[in-house]
Amino acid sequence: MARYVLAIDQGTTSSRALLVDADYRISGIAQHEFKQHFPNSGWVEHDPEEIWETSLAAARTAVANAGGGRNIVGIGISNQRETTVIWERATGRAIYNAIVWQDRRTADQCEALSVAGHGETVRERTGLVLDPYFSATKIAWILDHVAGARQRAENGELAFGTIDSFLLWRLTGGRQHATDITNASRTALLDIRTGKWSDELLAIFNVPRALLPEVKDNACDFGSTDPEIFGGPIRIGGMAGDQQAATIGQACFKPGMLKSTYGTGCFAVLNTGATCIASRNRLLSTVAYQLDGVRTYALEGSIFIAGAAVQWLRDGLKIIAHASDSGPMAAAADANQDVTLVPAFVGLGAPYWDPDCRGALFGLTRNTGPNELARAALQSVCLQTYDLLQAMRGDCPEVSGAVLRADGGMAACNWTMQRLADILDIPVDRPTALETTALGAAYLAGLQAGFYPAPEEFATRWALDRRFEPQMEAPERQRIIARWHDAVRRTLSNGGAMPM
Ligand SMILES: Nc1ncnc2c1ncn2[C@@H]1O[C@H](COP(=O)(O)OP(=O)(O)O)[C@@H](O)[C@H]1O
């Protein structure tokens, strides 16, 4: 009987589980979507029980597909990052819904911390910016809005975790309260140069240390599953935030290698090796991975709306039935119309970091129809990536000659990938394995189990599906980019002052 690693990929819109064999072949995929809650403007929540139940159901199906838990050499977990859960240590029950990374409810708290002069300390210690995106202000919000929670946290009765920690706690029957360093680096509470929780940051954000999990390497012993869950214990050997897992799955192990993942949001990650580069262009410095105690850093550009714009076409405007309809419609759009969408549905992320602006459409005419809106939505993802690449070029000039490795659900769309190459003016490589996030998580667990070899050998197995070469003439590219920047300027809440 074949042996596998089980990868659990807990994303923003769905929980997936799949099997990866010794030859990195993926099979046995199970996936469950779950409900998005939008209780107020700019608020986004998930029900932690639904996250657990969908993850568990997917994992159980995958284990059954493997012929039982005895054929699983280890479990790797990857997850939507920053999303914040606080639960009772005694019962494992969450005291509030998960506050999702996209949620903007703590914009005022971030502004107050900035006015109080904490922005530079946060930037220096964490590599992040003061923005509601990260976990710290979400934790404080829950403690200040759920009756008795702050006192209970001080007493050690409650536990905080990003989704990796929450799943680990549940999978191990409450025996493990740990996270990995990539997820920890997104809380705004970790000093990314020491790799430890920072008392200074805990004081700034008013978060009790008693809430926090232990911080571990990406491949290590995270404990074993409760035997009742899969009919016997299985070791959990790998954990990473989904964007870092995708960086590993894309084998971006060398400094200068760049990947961008197009899921609900889009996250471009550039490996910067042992150097933690402080961005001058409003990108994030973050941990790419840590193996055997050796830390590798990255620069990251984070965009909040990518595939979510396609979901808006489908679920909001109802002008497409399936996400895959959007590409052919964009291809059929009227070439004489310049419709531009600024998809600031929850504000804008890097490099603008404007939590208060909201989305806008420009250039509508009486002839504008679904095709033009579909093109505007897909093109907005490419243009946002252009802004990230420009910021990276500013921080690391050597990126100019780079190739972008693209993945995530939206990478299936040929029109988007071609337009991306055209706008960025660099080749875009799509690998055969589009499930790079799960592959990265599986690789970590397989490495820990001795099932997979060292990263250098894993990197030789990366395989190209298709390279998209830039084809657009420079004047056309420049015209589209100029229109985009004009549209962004008119959307920003600060009256149009551009950061670059
Ligand atoms: N063929 C396609 N064309 C355009 N967008 C797509 C296509 N297939 C999937 N998507 C988009 O990709 C996203 C799903 O990607 P996925 O990597 O599963 O996201 P997540 O991990 O954030 O849940 C959805 O937002 C969906 O709208």
Ligand SMILES: O=P(O)(O)OC[C@H](O)CO
């Ligand atoms: O669910 P995804 O793939 O859009 O990823 C979410 C990110 O981890 C948020 O930082």
